């Protein structure tokens with residue numbers, strides 16, 4: 001597991017976004033209790049430690065819940081919004097793509113990838 | 129020596145309630161609706177605005193809302209609170225207000241709310257500005273249609289884990305509508321069937337537009353005093369027997385288990401203060417922003433076991449004529465929902481305890497439970513009220 005040090009010149013949110021823009025999906029791991037934290041924070045939500053290191057996420061996840069947001073076809077059509085349980089533990093909001101939004105099922109194994117680039121870089125998931 | 133939580137039981141009482149502009153109030157500003165609701169609550173109690181020395185308010189939009197409404201009403205309060213934790217705020221306001229009254233910081237607290245979100249201009253713009261001023265960078269890019277999408281995720285998970293059905297969720301909307309049909313002040317009173325709910329426009333699966341609350345204008349207010357003064361006003365007092373608050377998250381991704389809300393804790397705290405249990409409750413007012421709310425809160429407040437909410441509420445149990453009267457005004461689903469609904473829970477509970485709820489009156493209602501929800505199943509605040517004989 002790769003460990004890097006947070007940029008001292010930026011808060012956790014910007015640090016995360018900068019890493020993502022550079023092509024790396026990283027989450028925080030607590031040096032105090034060993035648990036992972038997402039979204040990026042100043043203190044560990046499990047033990048209160050501020051010793052949070054950045055580690056590259058495995059990208060493996062499971063759909064915890066799923067919804068299809070209904071939208072008119074001419075506005076882009078329906079789309080997926082999901083909650084993903086990352087293999088490391090934390091849960092995040094995201095979307096599952098490359099399958100129809102109503103084909104996304106709870107319990108489905110998924111794999112992270114980075115969509116977009118620069119400031120628009122975003123973690124999304126595809127079926128594993 | 130300080131007061132213990134049990135000392136708060138029965139220590140304060142609501143002596144006036146009022147509504148204003150419910151449904152549509154075109155041409156009325158938010159502050160004006162708050163002021164009109166305040167006037168009606170004060171008149172209900174027979175108190176003049178000048179007697180108010182504690183002022184509590186929460187607003188979705190107005191910065192310094194407490195100052196605005198104080199200025200508008202000509203009130204110069206000694207105690208002010210404008211805590212906002214979403215729709216549950218007005219149930220939560222009981223806590224600081226009760227403490228201020230008990231410590232003698234003030235004698236008459238006015239709590240008020242108003243919104244013109246249905247007919248007011250600039251609703252779309254307001255959402256845009258909010259996204260800039262209060263960004264949620266780990267949700268916003270995925271465009272959840274919030275709040276419905278967050279509640280939809282909870283509903284989907286409950287259905288997956290416990291076999292809850294869309295029909296069972298629809299029963300919540302149908303029960304609320306049947307109560308609304310008994311309430312001349314309710315906004316939506318047309319007949320509604322389970323099939324109607326299932327067939328209506330899907331918003332964010334599995335929730336249709338009929339699983340979602342109304343978007344109305346409206347305001348409400350209540351007047352709270354110490355119990356030692358509660359008998360001197362025009363109407364019967366409703367005593368606060370217990371109150372409890374809890375929150376574990378703000379955004380839905382941070383909710384530990386989407387099938388269990390912090391109402392498990394807030395309810396426990398309120399029951400403990402009141403020395404009451406679910407079986408002692410005669411009427412429930414639960415914050416039904418979405419049909420899944422009512423189901424989750426019946427479970428989390430101990431009216432049935434976790435996972436059994438769908439079966440429990442089916443067959444008209446919570447509808448008029450059922451064994452457990454829930455959301456007797458028609459709720460946020462069919463009566464009124466101007467952005468933050470918590471105020472209306474208390475107004476209806478007080479009316480039920482006074483016996484002035486007309487065709488929807490629950491016979492011999494002595495204990496009422498109000499449960500407020502804020503954010504996306506985030507803030508959970510429970511309060512129990514009782515008539516004088518419960519003291």
Ligand SMILES: [Zn+2]
Pocket residue numbers: 030031032033034035044045046047048049
């Ligand atoms: Zn830790």
